[in-house]
Amino acid sequence: MADRPVHEHIKELSNSLVILSDKVVKNFSGAMEALSGEAEPSLEEVRLVEGEIDASEVRLEESCLVFLALNQPVARDLRSIITILKINTDLERVGDLALHIYERIAEVDQDFLREFHFERMGCVAKDMVQKSIQAFVNKDRKLAEEVCEMDEELDALHRAVFKKVSAEIRVGEMDSNQYIIALSISRYIERIGDHATRIAREVLFLITGEIVRHSEGSFEKLIQSLKD
Numbered sequence: 470m471a472d473r474p475v476h477e478h479i480k481e482l483s484n485s486l487v488i489l490s491d492k493v494v495k496n497f498s499g500a501m502e503a504l505s506g507e508a509e510p511s512l513e514e515v516r517l518v519e520g521e522i523d524a525s526e527v528r529l530e531e532s533c534l535v536f537l538a539l540n541q542p543v544a545r546d547l548r549s550i551i552t553i554l555k556i557n558t559d560l561e562r563v564g565d566l567a568l569h570i571y572e573r574i575a576e577v578d579q580d581f582l583r584e585f586h587f588e589r590m591g592c593v594a595k596d597m598v599q600k601s602i603q604a605f606v607n608k609d610r611k612l613a614e615e616v617c618e619m620d621e622e623l624d625a626l627h628r629a630v631f632k633k634v635s636a637e638i639r640v641g642e643m644d645s646n647q648y649i650i651a652l653s654i655s656r657y658i659e660r661i662g663d664h665a666t667r668i669a670r671e672v673l674f675l676i677t678g679e680i681v682r683h684s685e686g687s688f689e690k691l692i693q694s695l696k697d
Contacts, residue, residue: 478536479549482529483606486553486560489525490602492518493564494595497661500570501591504654506579512571519568526561530554552675556605559664559671563598566657566664573657577650585633585651590626590658593619597665604672613676616669623662630655 496518533554536542542550574582597616604612634648674680 475540475542475546478540479546479553482532482536482550482553485525485529485532486556487602487606489522489529489557489560490598492522492525493560493567494598496522496564497567497570497591497595497598500567500574501588501595503571503574504582504587504591506583512575515568515571519564522561522564526557529557533557548675548678552605552671555671556602556668559668563661563664566661570654570657573650573654577647581647582651582654585630585655587654587658590623590630590655593623593626594658594661594665597623597662598668601665601668601672604669605675608672608676610673610676613669613672617666620662620666623659627655627659 496515499515533550537550540546597619600612600619601616603609604616630652634652638645638648
């Protein structure tokens with residue numbers, strides 16, 4: 470590995486990351502199709518792909534660690550490997566969340582889920598993941614900043630679901646467990662947006678060398694919004 474130019478190794482690792490992101494986005498897209506009642510892969514198929522995602526994440530991490538050990542990169546090259554490692558972890562967690570959405574869908578009535586209009590949340594979260602990876606590939610600071618800004622819309626949509634669930638549970642006309650499942654699905658989608666935002670922040674770190682501090686957590690923002 471040490472005989473090849475460093476930039477070739479980094480390009481190869483970056484390509485592996487993009488391939489992983491494609492698998493993750495595909496699974497998440499399928500989850501959103503399932504939410505809308507469209508044709509989707511079986512849960513077994515989704516779990517199989519998730520297993521592939523997990524294996525790919527482990528292989529990529531191992532490759533990055535071997536690269537670090539053999540090449541001892543510095544400056545921009547070191548930032549590139551650190552960024553790939555962190556994005557790799559976030560993508561694997563997005564894959565986990567997509568699987569969780571599939572698993573919860575089977576526990577609740579499809580017509581009931583349509584009341585929450587998860588399509589918009591799914592579109593925003595998917596767009597965030599795709600744009601964050603595109604920002605990484607193109608080293609696009611403006612696009613990375615755009616992803617961070619999009620997180621506000623996704624948080625607002627999640628807060629709307631939270632408020633609807635809270636109001637409906639108080640009325641008590643339907644099994645509260647159904648509403649809790651809907652809230653869980655909303656939370657999973659919102660968490661996917663959080664991971665996309667983390668990816669975007671890592672891209673900003675790669676480009677600028679500056680660590681973007683974490684903003685106020687989504688749970689704290691949710692509680693504050695309910696007080697306002």
